[in-house]
Amino acid sequence: MTISGMTGFARAEGRLSEELGAQRWLWEAKSVNGRGLDVKLRTPLGFDGLEQPARSLAARMFKRGSLQASLTLTRDAGASAAVEVDAALIARLLEAGAPHIKAGHVKKPRWDGMLSLRGVLVSEDSSLGEDARARAEAALLAGLGTAFEGLATARASEGRMLATVLGEAADRLDGLVARARATAAAAPTAALERIKSRLSALAPDVVFDQQRLAQEAALAAMRADVAEELERLAAHTTELRILLATPEAAGRRLDFLGQELTREANTLCSKSQDLELTRIGLDLKAVVDQIKEQAANVE
Numbered sequence: 467m468t469i470s471g472m473t474g475f476a477r478a479e480g481r482l483s484e485e486l487g488a489q490r491w492l493w494e495a496k497s498v499n500g501r502g503l504d505v506k507l508r509t510p511l512g513f514d515g516l517e518q519p520a521r522s523l524a525a526r527m528f529k530r531g532s533l534q535a536s537l538t539l540t541r542d543a544g545a546s547a548a549v550e551v552d553a554a555l556i557a558r559l560l561e562a563g564a565p566h567i568k569a570g571h572v573k574k575p576r577w578d579g580m581l582s583l584r585g586v587l588v589s590e591d592s593s594l595g596e597d598a599r600a601r602a603e604a605a606l607l608a609g610l611g612t613a614f615e616g617l618a619t620a621r622a623s624e625g626r627m628l629a630t631v632l633g634e635a636a637d638r639l640d641g642l643v644a645r646a647r648a649t650a651a652a653a654p655t656a657a658l659e660r661i662k663s664r665l666s667a668l669a670p671d672v673v674f675d676q677q678r679l680a681q682e683a684a685l686a687a688m689r690a691d692v693a694e695e696l697e698r699l700a701a702h703t704t705e706l707r708i709l710l711a712t713p714e715a716a717g718r719r720l721d722f723l724g725q726e727l728t729r730e731a732n733t734l735c736s737k738s739q740d741l742e743l744t745r746i747g748l749d750l751k752a753v754v755d756q757i758k759e760q761a762a763n764v765e
Contacts, residue, residue: 469709469716470765471624472499472531476616478609482602491606492538493613497621499763500532508536511584515599519607527614529715530765531621535610552586559583621765628760629710632720635757636710639703639727642750643696646734649743650692692743695734699750702727706757717764724758 475496482489505524507517516537524533559580566572580586702723709716709723731754735747 468622468629468711468713469625470618470621471628471763472497472621472717472765473624473763474617474620476613476620478612478616480605480609482605489539489541491609492540493535493606493610494538495533495535495610495613495617497528497531497533497617500530503528503530504532506532506534508534510537510539513537513603513606516603516606516610519603520610523607523611523614527618528621528765530717533617535613537606537610551581555586556580625764628763631760632706632710632757635753635760636703636706638753639699639706639750642746642753643699643703646692646696646743646746646750649740649746650696692734692737695730695737699727699730699734702730715765717761720761720764721758724754724761727754727757 475494477492477494479490479492482491503525505521507520509516520535524535560575563572563575567574706720706723709719728751731747731750734750735744738744738747
């Protein structure tokens with residue numbers, strides 16, 4: 467198991483039985499990056515009862531991402547559902563609107579406008595008995611579960627690709643930290659040589675106390691010591707590899723880890739008094755930026 471991405475697409479299709487409407491159903495589910503879990507559902511008229519169970523199903527299977535799921539119902543060619551007009555509803559609507567029409571606030575409703583109102587046209591699908599509707603919704607929810615499983619597979623495939631990219635970035639971090647350690651180990655000697663060079667340029671005829679020069683070089687090296695930053699960078703790199711191998715949602719932790727890596731790389735650059743160490747620090751920042759960019763795709 468490894469991390470999962472947040473981008474993917476899947477579909478599932480099937481058919482409801484004759485007693486449940488004899489319709490073919492098609493679920494299409496897709497997801498893109500998101501800071502949290504955002505679920506949008508589109509269903510045909512009369513199937514609003516699917517929304518809450520669908521959201522609960524999505525919350526059980528996914529932790530992050532912007533998800534969209536749409537349900538399409540189609541009948542076989544030549545088959546059509548019986549449609550009735552809810553006359554009682556129209557009468558209630560006309561009665562409620564009569565005072566406003568009489569006062570001149572609104573115009574008289576047109577027939578086509580009345581038919582477009584939700585609930586005025588009633589098909590045999592929306593008039594299914596309570597038990598039949600419950601079984602139809604259960605079948606459709608099972609189909610949505612199949613679509614979500616396909617979506618999870620697609621997101622897992624993206625996760626494997628991301629794990630490879632981030633693992634290569636971790637390898638580059640290890641290499642840069644090793645180079646930085648070697649460069650930092652030579653810091654006291656380099657600091658002494660810099661001090662001697664500067665003093666020789668300023669006062670070439672003056673003889674300086676070598677012990678005092680060594681002390682000044684040691685102080686300069688202490689101020690530029692980056693051992694703690696390198697230790698933390700190494701520890702964060704180890705944590706990165708652990709997160710890449712976990713099957714749990716790791717996106718938020720990777721976001722935080724990217725911030726910590728950025729902080730240590732910035733501190734290393736600010737402390738550095740050596741050109742080579744500064745270059746390594748800049749390379750570290752570039753790799754960390756790549757890690758943060760890819761981590762934004764992780765669930």
